[in-house]
Amino acid sequence: METYIQVAGLGDLTETIVEQRAALTITVKASKTEVALAEATKLRNDAIRTLKEAGLTPDEITEGGRDAWQPWYLKRSVGQEVAHRVLIACKETRRLYQALDALEPLFTNSRYTMGVDMQQPRFEAQDDAEAEARMAAIRHARSKASILAKEAGVTLGAVAQVEELGSQADNSGAYGDRNWGYAGGAVALASAGPGDDFEELAGARRTRTLRYRVRFLIG
Numbered sequence: 157m158e159t160y161i162q163v164a165g166l167g168d169l170t171e172t173i174v175e176q177r178a179a180l181t182i183t184v185k186a187s188k189t190e191v192a193l194a195e196a197t198k199l200r201n202d203a204i205r206t207l208k209e210a211g212l213t214p215d216e217i218t219e220g221g222r223d224a225w226q227p228w229y230l231k232r233s234v235g236q237e238v239a240h241r242v243l244i245a246c247k248e249t250r251r252l253y254q255a256l257d258a259l260e261p262l263f264t265n266s267r268y269t270m271g272v273d274m275q276q277p278r279f280e281a282q283d284d285a286e287a288e289a290r291m292a293a294i295r296h297a298r299s300k301a302s303i304l305a306k307e308a309g310v311t312l313g314a315v316a317q318v319e320e321l322g323s324q325a326d327n328s329g330a331y332g333d334r335n336w337g338y339a340g341g342a343v344a345l346a347s348a349g350p351g352d353d354f355e356e357l358a359g360a361r362r363t364r365t366l367r368y369r370v371r372f373l374i375g
Contacts, residue, residue: 219242249359
């Protein structure tokens with residue numbers, strides 16, 4: 157029967173946001189269902205055209221569905237609400253902000269509202285960073301196993317088994333990058349676009365930790 161030492165090895169890599177994602181919710185309130193449906197559809201179409209005219213490409217805009225409901229407490233006045241959701245994914249933050257701010261003139265009617273919820277952004281690491289993190293995890297495991305072997309008075313041998321345990325990422329602090337117990341992400345529509353004085357910043361960063369269970373033979 158083989159004898160072994162089994163330890164966990166960790167390796168970190170830094171990831172940066174390379175694409176911002178937002179869910180745009182367009183809501184219309186009206187006293188009649190047919191009016192709410194018609195106005196919501198028109199407002200959705202106008203918003204999509206405005207986003208494209210402001211610089212977003214068709215492949216950056218996708219369908220998010222429609223919802224309709226009638227709150228009981230509004231039945232006597234504005235009793236029907238219809239919402240359309242449009243999903244946006246954009247690699248350039250400036251273009252995203254400019255496109256969203258261009259929508260403001262469409263929402264002067266008090267029955268029309270718009271909400272922007274930032275979704276989980278897309279993170280990427282530099283080339284070869286993940287491979288280096290894997291190697292670092294194995295080195296970390298060997299270092300721990302060597303200490304245990306020395307204390308136990310045995311000789312550490314070859315790697316007998318490596319099992320991937322998945323990874324765990326910390327929170328970058330950016331809108332949409334939620335972690336346990338945090339449900340933030342709503343962003344209000346600004347009254348003015350980012351303009352020429354918009355200060356460009358690098359994408360938010362986070363650390364992702366790769367985890368492996370490594371088994372070393374001992375003699």
